[in-house]
Amino acid sequence: MTFGFAPSADTSPWAASSMPADSTSRLARMLEPTEWTSAGIPLLRNPREVVSGLHARHRPTPATAVVAVLDHEERLNASASFVRRGSAVADGWEFRNALLSHLRRVIPHDLRRRTPARTAVLLYCREGDERWTEEDGAWMWGLRDACTLHGLRCGAYITLTRGGWQVLGEGRGGRQPSSLSTPASLAETFAAVPTPLRTGGGAAEVMLRTAAR
Numbered sequence: 001m002t003f004g005f006a007p008s009a010d011t012s013p014w015a016a017s018s019m020p021a022d023s024t025s026r027l028a029r030m031l032e033p034t035e036w037t038s039a040g041i042p043l044l045r046n047p048r049e050v051v052s053g054l055h056a057r058h059r060p061t062p063a064t065a066v067v068a069v070l071d072h073e074e075r076l077n078a079s080a081s082f083v084r085r086g087s088a089v090a091d092g093w094e095f096r097n098a099l100l101s102h103l104r105r106v107i108p109h110d111l112r113r114r115t116p117a118r119t120a121v122l123l124y125c126r127e128g129d130e131r132w133t134e135e136d137g138a139w140m141w142g143l144r145d146a147c148t149l150h151g152l153r154c155g156a157y158i159t160l161t162r163g164g165w166q167v168l169g170e171g172r173g174g175r176q177p178s179s180l181s182t183p184a185s186l187a188e189t190f191a192a193v194p195t196p197l198r199t200g201g202g203a204a205e206v207m208l209r210t211a212a213r
Contacts, residue, residue: 029092030137031144036157036169039144042119044156045074047172051123051158051165054079055177056184060125060160065139067099069107069152070119077118078107090135095142096149103150110151119155120147125179126159130166140168 031039044050050070058066058081068079080102088094103109103120110116122143126135140157147154156167162180166173177183 026089026091026138027134029141030090030134031140032137033132033169036140039154041157041169042153042155043170044121044167047156047158047165047167048174050074050121050156051160051174052177052184054123055160055181059183060123060179062125062127062179064125065095065099066123066125067102067143067146068121068123069103070121070155072117080106090138092138092141092145095139096145097142099142099146100149103146103152113151116147116151116153119153120150121155121158123158123160123165126161127179128161130159130161130163130173132168136168 050068053076054060054066054068057079058064060066060081061083063084064081065084066079066081069077071077082098082102084098099120099122107118110118120143122139124136124139136157136159143157144154146152157169158165158167160177160179162178164173164175164178
């Protein structure tokens, strides 16, 4: 799969000089692929299995974010999904708050641990192709910050588009599932019964499909 940058008016050479202060602050709350790669994000052992499982559980459509918490063996402990509302410019601070809110609903924090024992990953279903966008950068910043505030290890950021899925910053991906494909049943996705998910006091239906719509 190709890797590059989607066109953006904010990346033009003359844009920075005329950029208002709030835009400058917003751009500071995003991560570019090189920054993400250098952050030492742990690699998923089986990204296809993780993506297929989340796709089957949450059935994401464009603008849907799925945040999941995995244990050290990549078993799913908890997950939640929600739809990004409106057409406002992407801001990592708002994404961080949304992710943190949903994490708090489905799983207790690990702030008392010296080192994180669990890892949070984010699957974002969107329009466009697999190339990095400023919206991706804002989600990356938001995921990293939300993990810090919830005592989790920051894990992979995965995009789901018409062309398939891709783990950004790694170059790993596949054509199935995609934003257009029909989700498989959980019975088809998991060969064995998965570890029971924790709700952290949240409603059980949060784990089945969406935490908010």
